[in-house]
Every structure is written in structure tokens, then in C-alpha cells.
Amino acid sequence: xxxxxGLAVALASSMLCILALAxxxxxxxxLPLGEVLAALTGDASDVANEIVAMxxxxxxxxxxxxxxxxxxxxxxxxxxxxxLADPGIMGVNAGASLAVVLCVAxxxxxxxxxxxxxxxxxxxxxxxxxxIFSSLGGATALRLVLCGVAMSAIAGGAGWAVTLSDPDLxxxxxxxxxxxxxxxxxxxxxxxxPFVLAGVLLTLVxxxxxxxxxxxxxxxxxxxxxxxxxxxxxxxxxxxLAGAATSATGxxxxxxxxxxxxxxxxxxxxxxxxLALTALLGPVLLLSADLLARVVLPQGEAPLGIxxxxxxxxxxxxxxxxxxxx
Amino acid sequence: xxVIIASPAGGIALKTSRRRLLAGIFLCLAGLGIGIWTxxxxxxxxxxxxxxxxxxxxxxxxxxxxxxxxxxxxxxxxLVAGAMLGLAGALFQSVFRNPLASPDxxxxxxxxxxxxxxxxxxxxxxxxxxxGGALSGGAVAALAVYLFVARGLSGFRLIVVGIGIGQLFFxxxxxLLLQAGEEAAVAVASWGLGSLNDMDKSRLAYLGISAxxxxxPGLLLARSLRQLELGDAIARGTGLDPGRTRLSAILVGLAxxxxxxxxxxxxxxxxxxxxxxxxxxxxxxxxxxxxAALAGSILLGASDLLAQKIPSGMPLPVGVVTxxxxxxxxxxxxxxxxxxxxx
Numbered sequence: 024x025x026x027x028x029g030l031a032v033a034l035a036s037s038m039l040c041i042l043a044l045a046x047x048x049x050x051x052x053x054l055p056l057g058e059v060l061a062a063l064t065g066d067a068s069d070v071a072n073e074i075v076a077m078x079x080x081x082x083x084x085x086x087x088x089x090x091x092x093x094x095x096x097x098x099x100x101x102x103x104x105x106x107l108a109d110p111g112i113m114g115v116n117a118g119a120s121l122a123v124v125l126c127v128a129x130x131x132x133x134x135x136x137x138x139x140x141x142x143x144x145x146x147x148x149x150x151x152x153x154x155i156f157s158s159l160g161g162a163t164a165l166r167l168v169l170c171g172v173a174m175s176a177i178a179g180g181a182g183w184a185v186t187l188s189d190p191d192l193x194x195x196x197x198x199x200x201x202x203x204x205x206x207x208x209x210x211x212x213x214x215x216x217p218f219v220l221a222g223v224l225l226t227l228v229x230x231x232x233x234x235x236x237x238x239x240x241x242x243x244x245x246x247x248x249x250x251x252x253x254x255x256x257x258x259x260x261x262x263x264l265a266g267a268a269t270s271a272t273g274x275x276x277x278x279x280x281x282x283x284x285x286x287x288x289x290x291x292x293x294x295x296x297x298l299a300l301t302a303l304l305g306p307v308l309l310l311s312a313d314l315l316a317r318v319v320l321p322q323g324e325a326p327l328g329i330x331x332x333x334x335x336x337x338x339x340x341x342x343x344x345x346x347x348x349x
Numbered sequence: 350x351x352v353i354i355a356s357p358a359g360g361i362a363l364k365t366s367r368r369r370l371l372a373g374i375f376l377c378l379a380g381l382g383i384g385i386w387t388x389x390x391x392x393x394x395x396x397x398x399x400x401x402x403x404x405x406x407x408x409x410x411x412x413x414x415x416x417x418x419x420x421x422x423x424x425x426x427x428l429v430a431g432a433m434l435g436l437a438g439a440l441f442q443s444v445f446r447n448p449l450a451s452p453d454x455x456x457x458x459x460x461x462x463x464x465x466x467x468x469x470x471x472x473x474x475x476x477x478x479x480x481g482g483a484l485s486g487g488a489v490a491a492l493a494v495y496l497f498v499a500r501g502l503s504g505f506r507l508i509v510v511g512i513g514i515g516q517l518f519f520x521x522x523x524x525l526l527l528q529a530g531e532e533a534a535v536a537v538a539s540w541g542l543g544s545l546n547d548m549d550k551s552r553l554a555y556l557g558i559s560a561x562x563x564x565x566p567g568l569l570l571a572r573s574l575r576q577l578e579l580g581d582a583i584a585r586g587t588g589l590d591p592g593r594t595r596l597s598a599i600l601v602g603l604a605x606x607x608x609x610x611x612x613x614x615x616x617x618x619x620x621x622x623x624x625x626x627x628x629x630x631x632x633x634x635x636x637x638x639x640x641a642a643l644a645g646s647i648l649l650g651a652s653d654l655l656a657q658k659i660p661s662g663m664p665l666p667v668g669v670v671t672x673x674x675x676x677x678x679x680x681x682x683x684x685x686x687x688x689x690x691x692x
Contacts, residue, residue: 107509156683165505166683172454172512173679176617180672183542187669188661276516325527332520336513343509344497 028296031289035303039086042310046082047075050317077207084212084271085204085313086306087219089278091268092116093305094226094298095261096279097286101233101294102257105164106284106342110146110265111276113167114174118149119269121178121185128185128192135214135270143218143266149174150262203326204272204313215271222264223302229256230295237294275328277335278308284338308334369640372630376643380428383650387424388416391657426548427653427667428646429560430613431623433605435645436567438620439627439638440602443574444595449508451621452487452606456515458617460490461610462541463518463525470529476555476611483611487603490514543614543668545653552612559608564642567601571638574598578636616668618675619645619652625682648674 048059054071061067062075092110099108110116122145127133133141157170186196206212232253235243240250265279286300309327312334316325389395393415395403402408403416438451452458464486468478497510522541573594576584581591606620626648627640649667652674656665 112512152680156680159684165508168505168509168512169449169679169683172508173676173683175676176672176679177676180669180676183669184659184661184665184673187663187665190662193663320528323527325524329520329523329527332516336517336520339516340497340510340513343506343513346506 028290028300031286031300032303035300035307038307039303039310042307042314043082043086046085046310046314047078049314050074050078080206080209080212081204081313082310083209084206084215085309087212087215088204088268088271088275089282089306089309090223090302091215091219091264091271091305092275092278093282093301093308094222095265095268097283097294097298097301098226098229098233098257098261098264099279100283101297102236102254103167104237105167106287106346107164107168107280107339109277109280110261110269111274111279112175112339113150113153113171114178115146115150115153115261115265116269116274116276117175117178117182119143119146119266120274121145121182122148123270124182124185124192124196127196128189135211138270139214139218139267142270143262145178146262146266146269149178150258150265154258203316203324203328205324211271215267218263218267222260222267225256225260225263226298229253229260230298233257233294233298237292272309272327275309275312275331277331277339278305281335281338282308284342368633369631369637372627372640373643375630376640376647380643380647380650383647383654384424384428387650387654387657388420390654391415391420422550422553423545423548423653424650426545426553426556426613427650429553429556430545430609430616431619431645431647431649432564432642433560433609433645434616434619434649435623435627436564436638436642437602437605437609438622438645439624439636439641440567440570440574440598440605441620442624443578443636444598444602445507446578447507448625449621451618451624452602453515453615453617453620454508455491455494455511456513456518457487457490457494457603458606458610458615459515459518459522460493461487461607462615463522464489464607465611466522466525466541470525476552480555480559480608480611483607484604486518487607487610490518491599491603540614542666543616543671544664544666545613545656546664546666548613556609556612559605559612563601563605563608566597567605568638568642570594570598570601571636574636574638614666614668616649616671618671618678619648622675622678623648 044056044059047063048054048056052074054062054074058067058071059075062071065072067075095115096109099110099113100106102108119142122141123133123138125145126138126141130137153167153170153174156173157167186193232243232248235246235248236250236253238246243253244250268275282301282304283297285304286297290296290300308331312327312330316327316330319325319330385397385400388400389397393411395412395415399408399412400416403412408416434452441450441452441455442448444450452461461483464482464484465479466482467486468474468482472478472482493514494507494510498506526541573584573589576587576589577591577594584591584594609616623645624637624641626644627637628634630644631637631640649671652670653667656667656670659665659670
């Protein structure tokens with residue numbers, strides 16, 4: 024078991040490294056790998072140095088957001104014992120992005136740090152609402168999904184209404200709203216990184232407790248694990264992770280669905296192993312999607328959210344087909 | 350349209366039909382109220398008597414222009430499109446025996462939208478091409494959903510597969526729009542949210558023709574659907590072919606919602622909410638197609654009125670309003686019935 028986990032982690036880490044390098048090399052002006060490596064130590068031509076310097080923040084942001092979305096999904100799935108729990112499907116991302124749109128609309132120009140706080144606020148409110156409404160009358164898988172659908176609709180509609188209130192805002196938010204990673208400086212990275220780090224640490228602490236929760240609430244209680252406390256801590260980590268990630272890339276769905284799903288398929292049921300592998304697979308997924316988004320259109324870039332939807336929606340359908348009726 | 354069911358207890362049937370009549374009258378009055386409000390209010394306010402004058406063929410030039418050219422076509426479009434959506438939703442909900450089965454939740458509207466976008470961007474548009482594109486897109490989405498849920502049409506799988514298919518088609522439409530270049534994308538984007546803002550008389554005419562062709566066949570299915578809801582065996586006993594009834598209801602429902610999508614854009618939640626309101630109003634647990642269509646008209650009319658009333662820098666598409674209202678309805682539904690999750 025541990026050998027398998029070790030192998031999976033090693034494989035995922037090397038994939039992550041390769042993709043990170045590829046993400047520095049590939050783009051509107053592609054560079055050979057040797058030049059990228061040289062540029063990282065500052066030895067390449069001025070043009071190459073500059074291009075790589077512009078791509079580094081984007082690569083880092085993709086990794087951070089990938090960790091955020093994926094771990095948030097893994098924690099939600101563990102706590103709700105529902106494989107369909109994903110911050111996108113549950114409406115948390117939509118709430119976070121509504122808050123970001125509102126923040127930009129009200130304050131005009133917004134600093135990345137302000138946006139992170141706004142996004143976490145939005146994630147907190149929508150996450151709490153979905154949790155409350157889905158648990159009334161017994162939380163079933165369908166109730167959870169329906170609450171997510173309702174929340175996404177409300178937050179999405181309100182977001183459109185706010186966006187359309189100001190043509191200038193419309194143009195600025197349109198790109199971000201479809202999910203994108205178009206950044207060229209380190210400011211968003213600096214704003215998002217501490218929160219993702221805090222979320223990761225919180226999740227690490229939660230690992231053993233999530234294992235107990237997976238056995239059912241009664242059994243977990245008899246093992247001495249506080250249900251309410253664990254759920255609160257898990258919710259806090261979801262809010263921080265999904266909020267920070269959404270503020271970085273806009274609402275990108277399905278990362279939180281796919282990465283934990285793949286991790287579970289490889290390492291089995293131990294939540295600690297799932298969380299570790301998910302934290303690697305999330306960035307792998309988002310970096311690949313971002314690479315695809317860069318090269319797939321003849322000119323310009325495709326929004327990340329659309330690329331992820333093409334990858335994620337078929338898996339969602341297959342999942343629903345396989346689980347059948349819950 | 351209160352068909353009295355043959356029933357041994359004639360009194361009950363009569364009482365039911367009276368309740369249906371009252372519910373219908375209530376819906377019509379509500380629609381009339383919203384209509385007067387829509388025609389009267391705006392940047393150029395009119396009194397009730399001024400509107401009456403204009404409708405009778407009098408009134409001054411400006412008032413005529415405002416009512417006949419701008420406000421009335423838009424309101425009529427809301428009524429017709431709303432009725433078509435409400436009826437489509439009622440047909441699907443009856444056939445699938447699932448209160449959540451509506452063309453928006455199941456992804457059919459996203460498919461129709463994709464087909465219409467293809468027709469517009471690739472083949473250049475024109476009503477018949479766009480309508481054909483929407484019809485085929487909706488049919489493909491429906492077929493895909495059907496293939497995946499054929500083993501059981503009950504709640505969970507139907508909804509989740511529908512969400513997945515919807516997301517896929519939505520992403521595909523966005524994709525096409527991005528490749529089309531900015532100008533086309535912006536033009537199609539406002540329609541992509543579902544809007545009555547630039548409703549003109551020719552589109553209203555197409556909408557009216559679609560309704561005239563499709564609403565009567567839909568309403569005529571009421572009786573067969575009522576028998577079908579008693580179960581296939583009983584329905585067959587009364588000489589009904591369940592498969593054929595289901596297929597015709599699905600086809601009419603698909604055509605209704607796809608044509609609305611082609612002409613007005615994908616408008617969410619009307620098809621979901623209107624039949625539920627109709628069933629609550631008639632309260633006899635029976636198919637209520639006419640009431641669903643009326644409720645759809647009123648919902649879309651009221652939503653469009655709200656869209657015009659909310660102050661905004663750019664005109665607000667009605668689809669945005671129905672999205673928020675529909676989401677709130679969903680929450681209310683979940684709150685009210687603890688059992689909807691297990692349906």
C-alpha cells in the first residue's frame with residue numbers, strides 16, 4: 024500500500040515538474056527547453072529571460088489554484104461522503120466569484136489581496152447556505168447537488184446582473200469570469216500563496232479525523248473524533264482553499280471533482296493518502312488545461328473554465344451513470 | 350379547459366373542475382395586471398386610459414409608438430415564449446414523472462443553444478436555419494441524456510447526467526463563440542443569456558407561428574398523459590399506446606423549448622417552475638397543461654418587467670432574472686419538502 028502511494032507520488036511529482044517546465048516553454052512564443060533552463064538561472068538571451076520571467080507567475084498561480092480547487096474538493100467529498108461534492112458543482116466557486124465581481128464593481132480597481140478576502144467571504148456565505156439547506160430534512164446526494172445547482176444559478180445570475188450594470192466592468196470581468204490565468208506579475212501569487220498554504224496545513228491536520236468520519240458519524244464519535252469540530256475545520260479549509268483559488272483564476276469547475284477521483288482510484292480509501300496525491304494531481308490537471316488553453320486556438324487563448332468543462336463533464340456523466348440512483 | 354374526468358363520484362369531479370376554472374381565472378387576471386403594468390411604466394409613463402385609447406386605435410402619436418412598437422411586442426413575446434416553456438416543462442414532468450425534469454435542468458436547452466450557435470456562426474443564420482439548428486441540438490442532447498439514463502428515469506441520475514450534458518454543450522457554444530471573433534461573440538452573447546430586449550415584430554411573428562403550430566398538439570396530449578400517469582398497464586387497457594404517447598409528448602416538448610431558445614435564447618427555470626405552480630394551484634394531483642402554460646406566461650412577463658425595472662448600465666436580459674428567481678424557488682422547494690431529495 025505504502026509502496027503504491029510512494030510510486031504514485033513520485034510519478035505525479037515528476038509529471039508536475041515536466042508540466043511546470045513545459046508551461047514556461049510553450050506559448051505564443053515557444054522556447055526550447057535548454058533555453059528555459061538557462062533563463063531560470065539568468066543565462067539566456069534577454070528576450071528569453073523576459074519571456075520566462077513573465078511565465079513564472081502564471082505557472083506558480085496555476086499550481087496554487089490547482090492545489091486549492093483539488094484539495095477543497097477532496098475535503099468536501101470526505102466530509103459529505105459524496106463523490107460528487109466539488110466546489111464548482113456545489114456553488115461555492117460561483118459564490119466566491121460573485122463576491123469578487125461585487126468587490127470590483129463597488130471599489131473600482133481592486134488589489135489581489137482584497138479580492139482574495141472577498142472571494143473567501145463569498146465562498147463562506149454560499150458554502151454555509153448550501154450546507155444548511157442540504158442538511159435540512161436529511162442530506163442526500165441529490166439534495167446536495169440540487170442545492171449546488173440552486174446556489175450556482177442565484178450567484179451566477181446575480182453576477183451577470185452586476186456585471187451588466189457597467190459596460191466597463193463587463194469587459195474587464197468577462198475574461199476572468201470564464202476562468203483564466205492571464206497574469207504577468209507576482210502580486211496575485213503573493214496574495215494567494217499564504218492562504219493556499221494555510222488551507223494545506225489545515226487539511227494535513229484533518230487527515231486522520233477525515234478517515235474516522237468516513238466510517239460514519241457514530242463510529243467516528245466512538246473513536247473520540249468530534250463531528251461538529253471536524254466539520255467546522257473542514258468547512259474552513261474548503262472556504263480558504265476554494266476562495267483563494269477562485270480569486271486567482273475565476274470559477275474553474277471540475278478540478279475538485281477529477282483530482283480526488285483519480286487519487287482515490289490509485290491509492291484506495293485512506294484519506295491521508297488521497298489528500299497527498301490530490302494536492303499533486305490538482306496542479307497537474309490545471310497546468311495541463313492551461314497548456315491546452317494556450318495552444319488550442321489559432322490566436323489568443325481559450326478560457327481555462329471551458330477546457331476543464333470539456334474534460335470534466337464527460338467524467339461527471341460517467342460517474343452518474345455508474346453510481347446509478349442514490 | 351376543465352375536462353371533467355369520468356368518475357363515479359361526480360361531485361368530486363365537478364369540484365375539481367371548478368377549482369381548475371378558478372385557478373385559470375386567477376392566472377389570467379394576474380397576467381392582465383402584469384400586462385397593464387408593463388405597458389404603463391417605463392421612461393415614458395402612461396395612464397391606464399391612455400393605454401386603452403391606444404389599444405382602441407386612438408391616442409397621440411408618441412403614446413402609440415411607445416405602446417404598439419416597443420412595449421406591446423415585447424410583452425406579447427414574453428407571454429408566448431413563457432407559455433411555450435411552461436407547456437414544455439409540464440409535458441416533460443408528466444412523461445418522466447419527475448418534478449425536476451425540465452428542458453433546462455436536463456441540458457436540452459444548452460443543446461438547442463449550441464445548435465443555434467452553430468447555425469448562426471457556421472451557416473450564417475436566418476430564422477429557419479437557426480430554428481433547425483436549435484431543434485437538432487436539443488434532440489441530440491435529449492438523445493444523449495436518454496441513452497445514459499435509459500436504465501431508470503428516476504431522480505438522481507437524470508439530474509446529474511443532465512447537468513453534465515448541459516455543461517458540455519455550454520462549453521462547446523462558448524468555444525465556437527471564441528473562435529468567431531469579438532464582434533460576433535458580443536452579439537450572440539446577449540442572446541445567449543436569454544433576452545427580450547430587442548424583440549421586434551418579425552421575431553414576434555415567428556414566435557407566434559411556432560406557438561400556433563405546437564401549443565394545440567401539446568394541449569391535446571393532456572388526456573393521454575393523464576391516463577399514462579395511472580400506469581402503463583391501465584393506460585394500455587384504455588386503448589392507449591404508452592410508447593407513442595411518451596414519444597409525441599417528448600417531441601412536442603423538445604420543439605417548444607428549442608424554438609424558444611432559437612428565438613429568445615436559453616431562459617432557465619420557467620419550464621421547471623411553471624408546471625409546479627400550476628399543479629399547486631389546481632391541487633388535484635392531475636396533469637394541468639393549460640395552467641402550466643398560463644403560469645409560464647405570467648412568470649416570464651413578470652420576470653421581464655423586473656428586468657426592465659432593475660436599474661442597470663446595460664439592458665438586463667430576462668434570463669438573468671429567471672436564473673436568480675428560479676434558484677430561490679429551488680431553495681424554497683428544498684426547504685418546504687424534506688422529501689424532494691428522495692424523489
